[in-house]
């Protein structure tokens with residue numbers, strides 16, 4: 420079975436973006452001497468699954484930032500929206516979280532980076548996330564798009580690792596989900 424893994428940054432009050440999707444509250448530059456482990460993480464996955472919201476935001480960055488294949492889950496987009504430049508790099512899928520993970524397992528994917536608030540919540544509900552690295556940014560933004568939302572009940576996690584980055588004030592926690600695999 421392909422496993423889902425999250426690597427995401429949140430404000431201290433739990434938001435991944437402002438309401439208008441702005442990410443200006445994230446540190447815009449790396450702090451010297453602080454390695455948040457993104458390169459190690461991205462090299463550990465076969466590709467990414469993201470929601471339409473995250474995809475549309477990434478498109479505004481200009482340069483496409485991913486070297487690994489990306490699957491965008493959307494019921495409203497079709498493959499026609501994919502530019503020539505992204506052809507072969509991005510696949511739009513209307514499959515459910517469970518269906519896409521099954522398809523990727525058949526394609527030989529072992530680990531997938533799951534990205535986007537609603538998408539992470541959906542995958543979590545289905546028990547498809549194995550672990551999650553959350554980098555807490557020392558800022559309160561008051562409102563925005565949440566990483567977590569309503570759950571079907573309590574979700575227990577085990578803290579696997581925790582690291583503080585004193586220069587920037589960021590704290591990175593890695594959690595493993597304790598739900599039984601379905």
Ligand SMILES: NC(=O)c1ccc[n+]([C@@H]2O[C@H](COP(=O)([O-])OP(=O)(O)OC[C@H]3O[C@@H](n4cnc5c(N)ncnc54)[C@H](OP(=O)(O)O)[C@@H]3O)[C@@H](O)[C@H]2O)c1
Nearest residue numbers: 428436440470471472473476493494495535536537538541
């Ligand atoms: N801080 C960070 O590290 C970080 C990381 C990632 C993203 N972000 C930000 O988060 C924002 C996007 O997050 P988001 O929560 O709004 O959107 P999202 O999770 O990226 O995308 C949600 C959309 O995905 C589609 N979708 C298809 N299948 C789905 C399913 N099973 N469950 C849920 N959605 C499904 C739906 O679009 P359709 O209507 O087309 O079906 C839905 O509206 C962006 O601003 C992005 O920049 C921040």
